[in-house]
Amino acid sequence: MRPLAVADSACLIGLERISRLDLVSAQFTTVLAPPAVLAEFGVPLPWLKPSTPKNTTLVAALRLQVESGESEAIALAAETSGAEIILDDRKARRIAGEMGLAIVGTVGLLLRGKRMGIIPAIAPVLDSLAAAGFFVAAELRLEALRRAGEQAPPRS
DSSP, rough: EEEEEHHHHHHHHHHHHTTOTHHHHHHHHEEEEEEHHHHHHHHTTTEEEEOSOOOOHOOOOOHTTTTTTHHHHHHHTTTSOOOEEEOOOHHHHHHHHTTEEEEEEEHHHHHHHHTSSSSOOHHHHHHHHTTTTOOOOOOHHHHHHHHHOOOOOOOO
């Protein structure tokens, strides 16, 4: 179990839709969420701790490039020592990476979840996410299945 994460709403919303938020809570001792993420997600959870980023200048600068939840999550992760940020948006991930933040996405949580024995396979979870309207690029899905040691369907 990792000690600390800052969550953006996309992962939380996707996993909540398929009743698999345990994939987050089982992997982190503490999960912080800034106000915009809590507002977007809208589901109070005992393990999801509200936390407001202090650097409002950074939040404002990030909002010029990404949505409010992502900007607050990136700023909060930047000022929280040892935090990993749970982030799926490609542009937000690029920005967080340029800032030197440790990043994991929903698919990364699935891969860890399989390694930890929380789920036996990622393919059914990916299928459930897709059925619930959560987008995972085809290339990412294939790479995740490969890394998980699961058979990817043949390309047609």
